[in-house]
Amino acid sequence: MQRTSPRACLARKVSAALLFAALPIAAVAQTAAPAAAPVNLGIVSFLTGPAAGPFGIPGRNSAEIMIEMLNAGKVPAPYATVGLAGAKITPKYVDEAGSTANQVTEFRNLVQRDGMNAIVGYISSGNCLAVAPVAEELKALTVFWDCGTPRIFEERPLKYVFRATPHATMDNVAAARYVLKKFPDLASFSGINQNYAWGQDSWRDFVAAMKALAPKATVDKELLPKLFAGEFGAEISALLTTNSKVVHSSFWNGDLESFIVQSSARGLPARSTMVYTAGETAMFRLGAKIPDGTIIGARGPHGVMAPDTPLNKWFRQVYEDRFATAPTYPAYHMAQSILGLKSAWEKAAAAKGGQQPAIDDVIKAFEGLEFEGPSARIRMAIGNGHQGIADIAYGSFRFNKAENKAEIVDIVRYPAECVNPPANMTSTAWLEAGMPGAKCN
Amino acid sequence: MTGLRILLGAAILGGLGAAAPFTPLWLISLVTLAMSTGLVVCGLIILWRGGLVPFGQALFFATGAYTVALSGRWFGVTDAFLLIALAVIMAVLVAFVVGFLLAQYREIFFAMLSLALSMILYGVLVKSETLGSTDGINVAQASFFGMMPRGPGYTFALFWLALGMVFAAWVGVSAYLGSVAGQLAGAIRDNEIRVEYLGISVTRLVHLKLTISAALAGAGGALAALSISHVDPQMAYWTTSGGFVFVTILAGAASVPAAFLGALLFEIVRTIAVALLPGGWQLILGSVLLLTILFVPEGLGSLMIRKRVTVSGREAA
């Protein structure tokens, strides 16, 4: 130690005080220092094609804003740290359009050529199923953010793949519960779903849940038009000739909007109440075109059905400021997937004393993790701790003429255990057994 | 086709195989997938020389791919060679049966009917919920001589398998194109009736061509299924067939190696386009196709051939 003059001492005190005041900034600056190499994150989403508008672009936009805000350390608690445990995120966006062969090739390119540390991707269930084994082969941490099929973790245990977003069984179980709350004496119902895996699975799950909850209700018409058919005249006539009080549909995007317009023009809503399990993406675009009383789901308690937490308020605010539209559920799915990855990353980093974790550490931390999404608490409770479950909400549509605003009223929130299979059962087996162990209060 | 050229081809492919461990893995996977497309395109070249362009070759491609997936899933077959053999047999069977119908047709009608057939397979697959409908099913990992290589080893094994298939296809198709039946293709294209007057059944010849091309498409589908580890109905959709015709145009019908180079080029252009312009890669792909047709009408293969003709003064097989 050197001897110092009183003046120097004062100067040191001042600088120490200044330093102290600047500590939080310094801490941030330090963790963002070049010491922590940036984390390369591949983001895969539909940027072209029919799924881009309703899902792909909101998801991509959500990723863009979340990554930007995380890098700036501007996300509210508990996510206020910079990037992933101090390492900034460098995103690379890839289009999900094209064949599964293309997707698998691009996945390999992302991991092996572009050196991505983790991938957050895939809307199409087919792509998720195809990519999962490759992710295992390449030992690449992959978070599926929007695909719905329960098959991902039910067919075989996976180590490197996670999905924070709950699977689609929940959507249809909750739909059945909500329908029966509104129509306790329902005698019969019909369904119109697109003829591909998503539509077929949704309808099968809905029927199974109805059978368990209201064994007396029968199925009138089971319509499975071609995906992107656009024209539903014959289907609407067929529905008009039944006496179903309720019609289930997992339509999305163009087909959903076309069907709403065409069926309204022909008076179908006056005879049957429609249930749209993925209806939320269309409610702002169609507004008053959607008949009041239509039952709407959002694949989770997202969008206007989300609770009023600070994180949610912040998310809606930044999203609306940037993109001039409210975030729909795909935006929430992306945000919660990235936050899940961040939580796991930082939990692993904390275990290593703040150092950047290895991928295997992140995986260990991700398994069984619980974290807050903007709209719900997510628990990685099933699929060996790789599949998230969360609450879900359903509600009825109402167009508020006074404020010229689309609203959802009569919102019912179902706890995760009420609408998801337990960890030791596949969703099909659970539904067929009559949903044993469902806890709804 | 001379012994010398076979030797040369074997040497080139052997060199590629030896270079594999020093090549980035993603590139090897990409080349393997391109080779599977190349196999299908080889079959298209055979048809094209006879003036036939199927818009439904995905029928045989998907048949091969699903045969691999289902043999593994239902019967526990894991041997890669056996899987590919089964896929080829199934594709040939399908082609043999539908050939009785398809071989009656020419030109655009042949194209449309083959399209309809492949779309019917697509519809059946989409309807099959036990096969995962549009989501498709995973393909179990294959074994090689009883061994189950993991990780990069599997990628190499598939790549070497692909090289072997390419070699076999190259020798086989070149031999066929050089045979009387193969040489008659141009005659069929120019004037079928004259060929009939020579006492040759054009219908049977077309049937044969279709069956050979289906065998190649089935092999391509099998290789694709193994290398992607997943099959889905999209493999039978008309856009898949369109992609094969696309590559055929890119490569040209002039030579067999061009089919593989064309497929490789297509895959590289596509992956660069996706990386360059995530929201507009179809634009790049379409432009490449357009420019090729307008300015290199005989396909990229013709550029190679022209050179060789001037060197050796002989037409290439």
Next chain:
Amino acid sequence: MITVIAIVTDGLVYAAWLFVVAIGLTLIFGVMKILNVAHGAFYAFGAYAAATAIGLYFDRGWPVAGGYLAIATAAVAIGLVMGYILERVFLRRVYGRDEVVVVLITYALFLILEDVLILIWGTDGRSAYQPYTEAGSFTVGGLPLSVYDIGLVGFAGLLAIASALTIKRTTFGRLLTAVIYDRETAAAFGVNVTRVYTVTFLIGAVLGALGGALTAPKISVTPGIGVEVIVLAFAVVAIGGMGSMEGALVGALIVGLFRAGAVHLIPQLELFSIYAVMALVLVFRPQGLFSRVQPRKI
């Protein structure tokens, strides 16, 4: 009874739509021997143009009736512009090349135009429902029907009659017939084949765009709508006989009624119905239902 009414009306509505979409395709094929994959792009651009036009029109609060005029104007305008560019810049270079090569040119153009569409209009869906919903509905035998749908059937009928009259009664129609039967002979007799080609392609493009424009009010106009239409239109044209107008009409009717019947009676078959009909027809009538016997050139 109500099911029968439903099958017939649904079938007719669907057939009307198919006919409007397919007639442009079959016209271009008949005259120019081009199987125009870019027809799907005409359809999509027509739909987007109409949606934009309807949006602009109704934003000003003008009377509903004029909205239909806006649709037609948008379709004709975009069809003419696109048809002209495609024919002049690309197709003219490849007349006389292999049919299949020309198909691929149009395939390439289709791929490009799909992305151009996104560049112009973005990935979000467009909607312009006013002409459809404002038209209202009426009830037949307990089944509510949309006036717009029935109007579409009427329009398709008029289109069929008009095209038949044009072919049979006008000079241009006779020129067309001459070119359809034998291009070289027609040229030898002094028919300006290139001009006939240009005009035909323009008409075909306008019809394709019109198909999209008329559909726009019923659907959410999204990227990718063109892909679905191409194969459907191909199927209709193949059933009816490539290049035949009456074939397109009959093909559309068969497919429309068959599909409506399938939806009402055996919904499982809906997905296959069109291809099954197509394969069946082609097995028994390889050249489609209405096709001329081709002279054999020896």
